[in-house]
Amino acid sequence: MNGARVVLAAWRWLLALWIGELAIAAFAGTAVRAQVAAALGEFALPDDHLMYAVAELVGFHPDVVVAIVIGVVGSAVLAVVVWTMLAPLVIARLAGGARPAGELGAAWTRTLGGAIATSAWHLLLRAGLAFALVGSLSPLPPMLALAIAALATVVATAALDISRTQVVLHGGVGTSWRTAAWGYVHAVKRPRLLAVLAGAQLLQWACAAAGLALVVRSAGAAIGPARVLALLGTAIGLWRLHHVACAGAMPAPPPSRETDAE
Amino acid sequence: VRTQVARSHPKVVALLFVRTRASLILAAALACDRAVPPAGAAVPEPEAALREPSKLGSIPAAAKVLDWDIHARLDADKHRIDGRARMRWRNTSATTVARMPMHLYMNSFRAEDTPWMIEGRGRHRGNAQGDPTAWGYVDVQRVARRVGLAQGSEGELAPLRFAEGEDPSLMEIELDQPVAPGESIELELEFVTQLPEVFARTGYAGEFHMVGQWYPKPGVLHADGSWHTHPFVFHSEFYADFGDYAVELDVPASMVVGATGIRTEEVVEGDRKRITYHAEMVHDFAWAADPRFVEYTTSHDGVKIRQLMLPEHAWSYRAHEDAQIAALDSMQARFGPYPWSTITIVHPPTGAEGAMGMEYPTLFTTSPVSSIAPPLRLLGYQERVSGVFTTVHEFGHQYFQGLLASDEFAQPWLDEGMNTTSNALVLEDRDGRDAWVMRLGELTFHGSDFVRLSQHGIDTLQPIDVSAAEFSPTVGGYGGIVYRKTAALMLTLRNLAGAAAFDRALHSYAEQHRFGHPTGADLEASLREVIGERVPLSTADPDDPASGVVELDVGDVLEQGLRTTRVVDFRVHAIVNRAAVGDAGWHRNEAGVLVGGDAPEPREGNEGPREAVVVLHRSGDFVIPVEIEVVFDDDSVIRRVWSGRKRVHTLVFPDRKVARVRLDPDAKLVLESRRLDNHRVAHDVADHDDGISGPLGRTSEAAALALTLGVGP
DSSP, rough: OOOHHHHTTHHHHHHHHHHHHHHHHHHHHHHHHHHHHHTTTTOOOOOSSSSHHHHHOOOOOOOHHHHHHHHHHHHHHHHHHHHHHHHHHHHHHHHHHHHOOHHHHHHHHHHHHHHHHHHHHHHHHHHHHHHHHHHHHHHHHHHHHHHHHHHHHHHHHHHHHHHHHHHHOOOTTTTSSHHHHHHHHOOOOOOHHHHHHHHHHHHHHHHHHHHHHHHHHHTTTTTTHHHHHHHHHHHHHHHHHHHHHOOOOOOOOOOOHHHOOO | OOHHHOOOOOOHHHHHHHHHHHHHHHHHHHHHHHSSOOOSOOOOOOOSOOHHHHHOOOOOOOOOOEEEEEEEEEEETTTTTEEEEEEEHHHHHHHEEEEEEEOOOGGSSOOOSSSSHHHHHTTTTTEEESTOOOOEEEEEEEEEEESSSSSTTTTTTEEEEEEEOOTTTEEEEEEEEETTTOEEEEEEEEEEEOBBBBSSSBBEEEEEEEEOOOEEEEEOOOSSSSOOOOOOOOOOOOOOOEEEEEEEEEEEETTTESSEEEEEEEEEEETEEEEEEEEEEEEEEEEEEETTTTEEEEEEOOOOOOOOOOOGGGGGGHHHHHHHHHHHHHHHHHHHHBBEEEEEEOOTTTTTTGGGGEEEEEEEEOOOOOOOHHHHHHTTTEEEEETTHHHHHOOOOOOTTTOOOTTTTTTTTTTEEEEHHHHHHHHHHOOOOOOOEEEETTTTEEEHHHHHGGGGGGSSSOOSSSSSGOOOOTTHHHHIIIIIHHHHHHHHHHHHHHHHHHHHHHHHHHHHTBBBOOHHHHHHHHHOOOOOSEEEEEEOBTTBHHHHHOOEEEHHHHHHHHHHOOOEEEEEEEEEEEEEOOOEEEETTTTTTHHHEOOOOOOOTSSOOOOEEEEEEEOOOOOOEEEEEEEEEEEEEEEEEEOSSSSOOOOOOOOOOOEEEEETOEEEOOOOOOOSSSSOTTTTTTOOOOOOOHHHHHHHHHHHHHHHHOOOO
């Protein structure tokens, strides 16, 4: 069964994840809407010169900016937490097909800790990568720096997918930093797999960027199409995970010195 | 071998082909984007510095005061100029003159304790002095008067005493013989000018040399016999008399040079060349040189437009050319013909940002057009002002200072502020009335919005009509007040009094004072005379005939706007829809007997007679009429004009229900920066839409959705 069919077969999962994303994003939208409405009270903006009006609004009501930042960043943080929790369950479902809920639940319970641990290791590795990149990219032309940063993010995402899959499906030790680091090595050593994952990731980003661009360009009117694009992006994400799951176990990392000594 | 590979590894060959083709396409695309565009055939240098008489307008007899012959030799390695100037000055005042104060502007960059540097601390418009030892100065070595001039005789030189002032940007020459009214004097000066590393208009950056305010210049003698010479302080610009220039520049042969006036001769001798320039009826001479300059020329309406830029900026030459042409067309139509035959646009290179955005007669420096990053373009960000607005602005100075040569020290608003006003009008002529200059999707930012931004915080500390010395870079506010608040005042006046009358007034001012030194009083007189002292804005309010006709008092608006710090601010204070008062209770009848005594009729909801009350508040001190738009619940609309004289104005509408009220609905009061409280919706209107919480909420939701998708599965 190819990846698309697997994703379509798991349509309830897809819809559930999508609705979850919409709910998280709606939290940001509602908070901002309420804050702006409270700031304006009975007043309303003019019909034109809207950019000036928005600048004046945030100038006199900086709490609106705070609401936007907290809403948007808070949503992203919430999404990271929720997805870190759900990832083992989704990977298990995509790899094993439809299974009884109890069986899936047991697999989830068994691998959740490891998946969270390896995600945490990846977070640290990403922080290190970002720290290294910030210094080295700053002298480069902005677009080149952006392209390199995007490439690094794609590699990091592929590595995380590989590590999580290793933990959930192949008994990888999530608490070991080497499982996380080996995800990077494995991603780089399998360029074809990396290319597919990168392509899928870029398509997801394209869906996200297109949705955001539609909404910004239409001053909020095109939120419906943006939501549909989010569904498409989520489906691509599930396809990506299925592809990793089907790529098989990665070779075990080389033994550590401590292991040698034993 | 290739054939073998092709046969055995067809996919590899295909991949190589695709890669090669993609690389070629990419390279071609990059090359197309940044290649130096062809310059086309060079437009020949005009034969005369001034245009034909029909484009020249009248030159007042008293306007031509000062003629120059200058020889300057540039040492490009030391960034030093050895200069020799012969200056013929005519006393056009009614007083005999025995001394001549001079400006030595370059000396302001001589040490860290000059008045200019004390204020600027080595920074100007965000550009910092680079090499702390790269000082600039002008060292006058000899001043002499030429005596015994006769037909065919050069006469002799009589040395004159001279001394720098306490502020080294000033110098005074003692004339050995007083100069009577109408008489002339011919002086010779020898000087050495050391250019600073450029951070404030003039100087060098590597091979680039921007040579402005580089020679000693006398002050301006007014008709009453008073010299107007100003120390060069941080916000001060320049003031000088009109005259003709013949300038010979001796520069390295590799240099491409742009200068005030027309090029009349160019002679190469070994590794040097001598270029001669001629300019007429200008009050300054500036030049730029760089061996890397490429040149683009065109001609429009008989004016040669010449651009000098480095190859990396050449891709944007057309945008600047279009802006220059738009500005030329607009300003000629509004302020009379441009009198000179050339205009040179210098694009300082990267590293010489301090030289960007400065005006000199028939030459100005501009700034680069920004390229919009693809992510911003994706979000729908567009702008049509970066770089080209600098071109519009600096060309505008050819009128507001180049032709209407006001005292920039005493009344800087007359050139910077009036020029900013004219820039807004150029944009209107180019793009339509109040067209957007920047947009993000549906959110638009207009030329008038830039101007409107002048009324916040520090920009209200000073009135407009004060000298440059009253402003301090430590406090700030110069740009907001002098540039933008002036424009806000003028555009407000234009919107209220009517564009046609205002434009006629500015045209009259420009025509009347060409090649002159107009003052603020001259401009105010033109505005009041042509627009009229009082402009009726409305007939009497039919509901309140006693209120009389609402009029705009032009003089009062100018007085408040130019010489006070009052702020324009209005607010819709309240909208009340309520039951009207009935006639229950006791009243006397015609016979004087109390009758009635009924109880008020019980009313529920909106039953019974009703009325609407609108309360308006003038929150700012600036008294100016404002238009009111009232929208009723049946979507009918009325407009009124309120004189704004009282602090509070109340409108009562019997038997009506008001849905919303807008103050200044057409955004005519560009002086009003705080407009969030200008549009109020009645609290009992069911579909209250503030116009922004929804769009901002949905945009935030989309941003959150994008991030969620980015970090999710």
